[in-house]
Amino acid sequence: MTVAAVDASTATSLYSQGTTAAPAKQTMDSDVFMKLLITQLQTQDPSAPMDSNQMITQTSQLASMQQLTSLGTTTTENFSLQMRIAAASMIGKTASYTDSKGITQTGTVSAVSFAAAVPTVTINGTAVNLDLVSGISTTASA
Structure with missing residues (x-):
């Protein structure tokens, strides 16, 4: 006997009244833990x-x-700070990165931006994410 599948999103019941349920939490945070503890205390046998x-x-x-x-x-905040320090220390140095065509580009870092989650450095006028930089060297003074 074949049974047709029921799609939960279109199913209705006496209690749902067409409202959608909130998505279930996938992590157990302190709020969930505290609610469980309170419920346990409220429903315990006196x-x-x-x-x-x-x-x-x-x-x-x-x-x-x-x-x-x-x-x-x-730890996340410390990592973010370390990325900012690393990006700022690159100003005036020669850096290499691989562009979208797969060609290695090299140039002097002239600016740093912290506007995005990952800092960007400006190499020869091109903004490059810090995690795409493949090498750094000190620029030789003339």
Whole structure:
């Protein structure tokens, strides 16, 4: 017996009233963790409350998760700062990059822009993303 597939986007029910559900979160952040803990406390059996050791363990896990999230944010910000410092230190130096045609171009870095997520350096009048620069050398003084 063959059963036809049901498309969830067109299905209706008594409770949905044609509204679309919010997309599910794919990550567990501190808000989700806290909501679960509150729900657990609200629905616990009064005659057998949650073990205090378990409560301390879960609270410690929440604090650890918040610190790891903070550490990840700090690491991302540090990487961004390092890219900016590297781009700024290239001004006046000779840099090489491969253009869209696959040809290696070389020229002097004359400017840096931090407007985009990845800094861009200007090499012979062309804006080049920092991650496309393949080499740097000091310009020989005349």
